[in-house]
Amino acid sequence: MSKKFVYMFSEADASMKNLLGGKGANLAEMTKLGLPIPQGFTISTEACTKYYEDGELVNDAIKAEVENSLEQLEALTGKKFGDNSEPLLVSVRSGGRASMPGMMDTVLNLGLNDVAVEGFATKTGNPRFAYDSYRRFIQMFSDVVKGLPKSQFERVLDDIKETKGFESDLELSADDLKEVAEAFKALYVKHEGSEFPQDPRTQLMDAVEAVFGSWNNERAIIYRRMNDIPGSWGTAVNVQAMVFGNMGDTSGTGVAFTRDPSTGEKGIYGEYLLNAQGEDVVAGIRTPEPISRLENDMPEAYAEFMRLAIELENHYKDMQDMEFTIEDKKLYFLQTRNGKRTAQAALKIAVDLVDEGLCTKEEALMKVDPKQLDQLLHPMFDVEALAAAKIYGSALPASPGAATGQVYFNADDAVEAKKRGEAVILVRLETSPEDIEGMDAAQGILTVRGGMTSHAAVVARGMGTCCVSGCGELKIDDSAKTFTLGGKTVAEGEFMSLDGSAGNIYLESIKTVDPEISGDFGRFMGWADEVRTLKVRANADSPKDVQNAVEYGAEGVGLCRTEHMFFEGERISKMRQMIVAKTVAEREAALEELIPYQKADFKGMYIALDGKPMTVRLLDPPLHEFLPHSVEDIKELAVEMGITYEELQATVDSLHEFNPMLGHRGCRLAVTYPEIAVMQTRAIIEAAIEVTKENGLKIVPEIMIPLAGEVKELAYVKKFVVETADRIIAESGIELEYMVGTMIEIPRAALTADAIATEAEFFSFGTNDLTQMTFGYSRDDAGAFLDDYYKKSILESDPFARLDQTGVGQLVQMACEKGRSVKPGLKLGICGEHGGDPSSIEFCHNIGLDYVSCSPFRVPIARLAAAQAVLNNK
Ligand code: ADP
Numbered sequence: 077m078s079k080k081f082v083y084m085f086s087e088a089d090a091s092m093k094n095l096l097g098g099k100g101a102n103l104a105e106m107t108k109l110g111l112p113i114p115q116g117f118t119i120s121t122e123a124c125t126k127y128y129e130d131g132e133l134v135n136d137a138i139k140a141e142v143e144n145s146l147e148q149l150e151a152l153t154g155k156k157f158g159d160n161s162e163p164l165l166v167s168v169r170s171g172g173r174a175s176m177p178g179m180m181d182t183v184l185n186l187g188l189n190d191v192a193v194e195g196f197a198t199k200t201g202n203p204r205f206a207y208d209s210y211r212r213f214i215q216m217f218s219d220v221v222k223g224l225p226k227s228q229f230e231r232v233l234d235d236i237k238e239t240k241g242f243e244s245d246l247e248l249s250a251d252d253l254k255e256v257a258e259a260f261k262a263l264y265v266k267h268e269g270s271e272f273p274q275d276p277r278t279q280l281m282d283a284v285e286a287v288f289g290s291w292n293n294e295r296a297i298i299y300r301r302m303n304d305i306p307g308s309w310g311t312a313v314n315v316q317a318m319v320f321g322n323m324g325d326t327s328g329t330g331v332a333f334t335r336d337p338s339t340g341e342k343g344i345y346g347e348y349l350l351n352a353q354g355e356d357v358v359a360g361i362r363t364p365e366p367i368s369r370l371e372n373d374m375p376e377a378y379a380e381f382m383r384l385a386i387e388l389e390n391h392y393k394d395m396q397d398m399e400f401t402i403e404d405k406k407l408y409f410l411q412t413r414n415g416k417r418t419a420q421a422a423l424k425i426a427v428d429l430v431d432e433g434l435c436t437k438e439e440a441l442m443k444v445d446p447k448q449l450d451q452l453l454h455p456m457f458d459v460e461a462l463a464a465a466k467i468y469g470s471a472l473p474a475s476p477g478a479a480t481g482q483v484y485f486n487a488d489d490a491v492e493a494k495k496r497g498e499a500v501i502l503v504r505l506e507t508s509p510e511d512i513e514g515m516d517a518a519q520g521i522l523t524v525r526g527g528m529t530s531h532a533a534v535v536a537r538g539m540g541t542c543c544v545s546g547c548g549e550l551k552i553d554d555s556a557k558t559f560t561l562g563g564k565t566v567a568e569g570e571f572m573s574l575d576g577s578a579g580n581i582y583l584e585s586i587k588t589v590d591p592e593i594s595g596d597f598g599r600f601m602g603w604a605d606e607v608r609t610l611k612v613r614a615n616a617d618s619p620k621d622v623q624n625a626v627e628y629g630a631e632g633v634g635l636c637r638t639e640h641m642f643f644e645g646e647r648i649s650k651m652r653q654m655i656v657a658k659t660v661a662e663r664e665a666a667l668e669e670l671i672p673y674q675k676a677d678f679k680g681m682y683i684a685l686d687g688k689p690m691t692v693r694l695l696d697p698p699l700h701e702f703l704p705h706s707v708e709d710i711k712e713l714a715v716e717m718g719i720t721y722e723e724l725q726a727t728v729d730s731l732h733e734f735n736p737m738l739g740h741r742g743c744r745l746a747v748t749y750p751e752i753a754v755m756q757t758r759a760i761i762e763a764a765i766e767v768t769k770e771n772g773l774k775i776v777p778e779i780m781i782p783l784a785g786e787v788k789e790l791a792y793v794k795k796f797v798v799e800t801a802d803r804i805i806a807e808s809g810i811e812l813e814y815m816v817g818t819m820i821e822i823p824r825a826a827l828t829a830d831a832i833a834t835e836a837e838f839f840s841f842g843t844n845d846l847t848q849m850t851f852g853y854s855r856d857d858a859g860a861f862l863d864d865y866y867k868k869s870i871l872e873s874d875p876f877a878r879l880d881q882t883g884v885g886q887l888v889q890m891a892c893e894k895g896r897s898v899k900p901g902l903k904l905g906i907c908g909e910h911g912g913d914p915s916s917i918e919f920c921h922n923i924g925l926d927y928v929s930c931s932p933f934r935v936p937i938a939r940l941a942a943a944q945a946v947l948n949n950k
């Protein structure tokens with residue numbers, strides 16, 4: 077039998093999410109549960125993949141299946157698609173495996189045309205409603221399917237409202253709406269050069285193709301990259317009989333959550349609008365009512381909604397985000413899914429669900445997105461500074477957190493400002509999916525329109541970006557790039573602050589402080605720790621960083637970068653002295669002076685670690701990084717150092733390299749100047765001995781030699797390290813174990829890992845450099861062209877953020893296998909950026925690393941991701 081591409085809702089269920097997308101699978105599941113669902117069918121994600129395989133074409137076999145399903149739907153509804161007196165109208169809705177809010181487009185009321193709209197008006201006895209539906213359809217079809225500018229349609233509507241002196245769409249009569257529909261069609265003709273399609277089957281297939289096509293639109297690609305969704309998944313298309321919330325005051329539409337998506341508090345939380353359709357609630361065109369009001373407006377529908385919402389939550393064992401429509405007092409569900417939520421809400425919900433007996437700890441662990449956890453660790457306003465600041469306005473607290481930054485009015489300006497290193501507050505009338513990059517660049521988002529479930533609110537919560545929405549008093553002057561609020565005018569680039577938890581707006585910058593961590597956090601992370609087998613360390617260079625990291629649950633330091641210790645205060649001048657030294661004796665003298673600083677840092681870190689392991693990397697960067705480069709600065713420094721300008725300039729020149737990233741750095745420095753490795757080893761070992769004696773801690777220092785590519789260079793440097801360490805330990809009179817290992821960051825090291833392992837007791841994968849050298853991309857400059865790679869679907873994600881498992885990952889895995897083949901107990905870890913990225917962490921777990929190491933703020937992310945890696949394999 078040939079492959080089936082189309083499924084009636086009654087033929088499927090929630091387990092078919094990969095095939096039918098989240099929306100389709102859940103509509104099927106709700107049908108199975110007996111909920112009131114307008115019926116329909118789902119064209120599978122495989123049909124989307126096929127569409128692309130066939131050269132962006134829906135083939136005849138799939139078309140025939142659609143036709144067949146349409147007939148079944150006609151039988152179910154008793155209406156005919158394309159009928160002129162009682163037409164079956166449908167919505168065409170996209171829906172992939174992962175929910176991508178607002179990323180894909182929906183067309184409602186499809187099936188109407190000039191003749192059918194008359195029949196529809198007569199049949200329903202409601203011409204206003206019929207023309208309202210038609211004008212909506214024309215606009216959505218033109219926008220979604222044909223890509224005509226939405227704003228022009230909005231302008232036509234606004235103009236007609238203005239000439240009639242109306243404020244709201246609701247004041248438009250049937251005749252007015254007929255006029256709107258005519259004007260819309262004229263606009264269509266103007267753009268397309270052809271009449272608005274009157275054949276419902278053409279309308280349908282055009283819409284289906286448009287949904288498939290939208291899978292690869294720019295904003296979908298950006299969203300996928302930000303959320304690790306592969307392009308190969310494709311989207312499904314749902315064709316569903318329409319129900320109408322715009323039939324009058326006994327109809328309406330709304331969205332609701334079973335728990336508060338900001339705080340996690342249990343209880344139905346949502347908004348609705350009477351006499352409205354589809355996106356009206358989230359589009360922010362009219363301000364919606366809180367769902368509790370529905371109890372007065374339509375008590376029966378409200379009671380039924382409450383009952384079924386709870387049933388859905390119990391069924392899915394998670395907080396649900398639902399869409400519903402009431403058509404002449406009759407309730408319908410149009411969508412349910414596990415709701416997006418803030419990190420704070422995610423934790424509370426996960427912990428509450430366990431306490432309520434709705435799910436197990438392991439299930440709860442899977443309900444929190446690890447990436448979200450760092451939202452909890454980000455700054456809040458300083459209480460006093462906040463109290464002293466003047467509130468200029470307040471609106472809906474759409475996404476919590478504190479943001480201070482400079483004002484920008486559009487996404488492009490926001491992105492540019494971010495590139496300049498500014499903190500950005502994006503101020504918009506309302507946001508739309510086109511703004512996604514600007515929203516991502518912003519610390520905070522403020523909108524004039526829109527409720528708690530507006531696009532801005534939903535997207536900001538997902539991103540963990542602070543957002544205040546629906547501030548109607550705020551007046552934006554787009555041409556002047558200013559806004560006015562509470563009597564004050566603020567220009568582009570000026571400072572303001574947003575309190576996303578209270579909804580308050582401030583027109584000044586306000587000090588922020590580090591957040592406190594709730595009890596839910598501790599409990600939840602404890603569950604993660606029980607499950608995971610991968611250890612989590614932090615990359616930390618100072619006792620303070622270590623303290624932070626340990627507080628967030630780090631089990632050691634996976635990477636202590638010693639060079640950072642040489643930039644502060646007088647250290648840099650000693651370092652420079654060392655660099656300009658002409659003889660070994662001079663260099664040793666300068667190094668000798670550096671030892672006390674370095675030792676003190678190590679001691680502080682050992683103490684903060686309280687016996688947990690620490691990997692210290694020997695000096696890594698090229699030496700020119702410690703010297704100034706402008707003539708003026710060089711002159712000034714020469715005077716300070718008591719040498720001539722020419723001498724210093726000569727040193728700077730001699731250190732110049734065309735490719736410093738491929739230059740004299742890492743263990744190559746120690747090959748030339750073994751005395752540097754000797755000095756650092758002394759500091760590491762002496763600090764450990766002193767802390768052992770003074771604090772009674774058992775310390776096993778891990779000394780890491782960076783950037784080796786050839787076993788002999790590793791052996792050469794290691795010899796100095798071992799001799800020095802053994803001598804000092806022997807003199808100390810105590811026993812101290814230590815380890816010497818290397819960082820695998822050069823492809824050649826991975827390829828020859830069996831040889832390298834003979835000289836190393838541990839490997840730590842420096843995947844930043846390894847990615848750079850495997851791809852041949854400069855990690856400092858690649859950002860400039862990688863955008864083109866995403867847009868052109870050559871790369872789906874930034875290989876510096878998410879480990880390229882196919883190429884770089886293969887090297888990592890090979891090195892592990894080769895290394896352990898000669899040294900079964902070889903300790904393996906990763907210390908690149910990827911150590912804090914959930915999908916990369918799962919990979920590390922799967923190939924058997926002992927630990928990942930990441931920045932302190934990402935430690936909780938890594939702990940949870942490591943637990944999920946275990947659960948994903950169950
Ligand atoms: P999104 O994924 O952007 O939420 P949806 O496909 O869910 O897009 O649809 C957009 C809006 O249209 C939602 O408010 C939804 O409830 C409404 N809608 C979709 N299909 C129907 C239908 N058959 N009848 C009535 N309203 C519908």
Ligand code: MG
Nearest residue numbers: 099399410411
């Ligand atoms: Mg939806």
Ligand code: MG
Nearest residue numbers: 782821842845
């Ligand atoms: Mg490196």
